Amino acid sequence: MKKQQNKPFAFRGKYFFLSVCILYGVLFLFNRESAQPALLKSVHILVRILPIFVVVILFTALLNYFLQPRQIAGYLGRDSSYAGWLWALAGGIISHGPMYAWYPLLEDLRSQGMRDELLVVFFASRTIKIPLLPMMVDCFGLKFTIVLSCYILIGSLVQGYIYGLLNRSKLL
C-alpha cells in the first residue's frame, strides 16, 4: 500500500495540455471549419461535466473526512473480502459522466490502499448506465438490455479477477 504523502502542489499533464493547444492552433491555421466547432464542442462538454467535477471533489472530501486511510484499505484493500468487489461494482454502475472525471477520486482511493483489480472492476462495470437503461431498452429491446447487463456484471468481476491473478503471479 502506498502511503499518502503531502506533495507540493504541481500541475499534471502540462505538456499533454500544451500539445492539445498546439494541435488546435495548427488546426485553426489550416482547417478553421473543423477547429471552431471542435473548440465549441469541448467548451460544451466542459460545461456539461462541471457538476460532475464538483460531485467528485465533494465525494473525495467526504470520504477523506469520514474514513481513515486504514478504513478505506479495509473496505477496498488487500484484506477486503467480497464486499470490496461489490463496492467497486456498485461504484462503477452508479458513477455518472465520463470516465476521466473520476480519475482524481480513484487515484486518491488507490493511494489509500484500493486494490488495482477493484479499479479494473470499477472501470469495466461503468458500461451499465442506470439512467440510460430505458434508452437502451428503446433502441435494442428489453431482452438485449438484460442479457448484456448480466454479461457486463459477470465480465467486470472476471476482468478484475484475471488482473489480480496476473498481478500476483508477477506476470505484470
Added chain:
Amino acid sequence: MNEPDSCSIFTHRHQGKIIQSHKEKNQRKQSGQRPAFRAVLQKSALAFLAMAPLLLGVIGLVGLFQVIVTPKMLTALFRGNSLLVDTLLGTLTGSIAAGNPIVSYLLGGELLDNGISLYAVTAFILSWVTLGFVQLPAELEVFGGKFTLYRNILSFIFTMFIAVLTTLTLQVLS
C-alpha cells in the same frame, strides 16, 4: 512576600494557554481525530486542480474527435465484412469515437437498421464507454503504464467476448 505584577500574570497565563493548545493538538494527532472538513475539502479541490490540465487536454481531444470522426464515417466502415472483422471493427471504432453513450445507442440502432450484425453493434456500444484512445494519456499519467496497458487489453478482449456471448445468447433465447 512579593506579589507578582499584572503583566507577569498575563504572560504566565498566555504561555499556559499556548502550552495547553499544543498539548490538545498533540492529543488530537495521537487519537486520530478528524481534521476540519474545510481543510479536507480544500485538499481535495487542490488535488483536482492539479489534474486540471490533464482533464482539459482530454476534453479538448474529445471535442476534436467528435467533429473529425463523424457518424457517417463510422457507419461506412461496416459494409460487407465477416462477423469477426465486424466485431473487431465495432470494438475499434467504439474506442476511437468519443462522447455521450446515448450517441453510441443511437448510432448502434442506426447500424442495426442498416443490416450490420449485432456482434459489431454490441462491441461498438461496449467499447464506447470502457475503452478510449482519447483518454489514454490521462489514464497513463494517473494510473501508470502497466495498469493502463493491461486494463485496456483486458477490456478489449472482454468487449469482443461479451459481444459474441450476448448475441449467441439472444439467438438461443429466440
